Amino acid sequence: MAGLEIQRKVKYQEELDLEFPRQVAAMPGAADLNRCIQCGTCSATCPVSVYMDPTPRRLVAMTRAGFKEEVLQSSTIWLCASCYSCTVECPKGIKITDIMYALKRRAIEEGVYPRWLPIPVLAREFFRKVRQTGRSNEGQIATAMILKTNPLKLLRQIPLGLKLLWKGRMSLLTERMSGDREQLQDLLDYVDRQNHQAAPGTEA
Ligand code: SF4
Ligand code: SF4
Numbered sequence: 001m002a003g004l005e006i007q008r009k010v011k012y013q014e015e016l017d018l019e020f021p022r023q024v025a026a027m028p029g030a031a032d033l034n035r036c037i038q039c040g041t042c043s044a045t046c047p048v049s050v051y052m053d054p055t056p057r058r059l060v061a062m063t064r065a066g067f068k069e070e071v072l073q074s075s076t077i078w079l080c081a082s083c084y085s086c087t088v089e090c091p092k093g094i095k096i097t098d099i100m101y102a103l104k105r106r107a108i109e110e111g112v113y114p115r116w117l118p119i120p121v122l123a124r125e126f127f128r129k130v131r132q133t134g135r136s137n138e139g140q141i142a143t144a145m146i147l148k149t150n151p152l153k154l155l156r157q158i159p160l161g162l163k164l165l166w167k168g169r170m171s172l173l174t175e176r177m178s179g180d181r182e183q184l185q186d187l188l189d190y191v192d193r194q195n196h197q198a199a200p201g202t203e204a
Contacts, residue, residue, distance in 0.1 A: 016066030024063055024106070028194070029098025036060045038142040042096050045118035056086055056096055063103070072107040076100075078119040118149045134177025134184050139170040 025033045036057075043055035054062060054076055071077075077100050086096040104123065107113040113120035125144045129137055139161070144195050146154045164170035177184065 011067070012134050017068040018066045020066050020068040020071075020109055021064045024099065027102035027105070030096045030102045032092065032094045033060065033064060033099060035092040036064065036094055037092060039091060041089050041091060042094075045085045045089045047083060047085065048081055052079050056080075056100075059103075060096065060099070062095070063099070069112070071103060072110060072112045073114060075114055075117060077103045077107065078113065078117050116149070118145050121145050121148050131185065131188055133174060134179070134181050135175045137171065137173075137175060139165070139172045140174070143172075 012200045021033065024030050038057060038061060040055075040057045042060070043049045043057040046056050048056045052059075052075070054070075054074060056065065056076070059071060059076050080100040082097055082100070084097050087094070087098070090096060103180070104113075104120070106127065108120060108124055108127075122141065122145045124147075126136060129135070129141055142157075143154070145159075146157060161170065165172070
């Protein structure tokens with residue numbers, strides 16, 4: 001798929017980030033990263049690996065080798081459909097889907113995701129909305145995503161948006177959770193702290 005290939009470049013060891021695999025392995029669900037035997041079952045079973053560059057097998061190898069920049073900027077982690085097929089089939093029991101989530105979180109924290117891909121922007125807007133209100137709001141999240149990635153597309157989406165609003169399938173009004181929002185924020189802050197302990201030096 002045009003535009004999704006990563007830049008391939010030979011790197012010397014001193015250019016690699018050798019702390020990166022340790023930090024990723026310390027994130028929730030990624031502890032077994034180093035057990036990979038590079039069998040390729042994950043790539044073979046992945047329904048979207050044909051569109052990925054690198055494939056899941058290669059992404060695991062690059063993470064372990066410290067190719068931080070290439071891994072975090074790759075489209076692979078955003079194309080992952082979280083179907084868990086690779087996780088079910090991996091002979092070493094590696095939770096590859098969870099590793100994808102760990103890498104997505106790290107890419108968002110470091111702000112190095114591909115800017116032209118709407119998926120990371122959608123994820124970021126979703127987290128922001130849930131943190132602010134305790135609720136997801138599809139209308140506001142989708143509008144923010146389109147404005148930040150392809151504003152002209154908003155014009156084309158107006159008829160569909162009006163139809164959804166008219167049918168009550170979407171709302172632009174802000175809903176807030178009725179309970180103690182501070183408890184939710186404490187919980188999210190705790191998760192953030194856990195992730196930052198695994199990957200020191202990153203911002204929320
Ligand atoms: S299936 Fe598991 S062991 Fe095989 S390459 Fe993928 S992550 Fe590594
Ligand atoms: S969870 Fe993601 S990487 Fe694994 S098989 Fe499904 S789409 Fe592919």
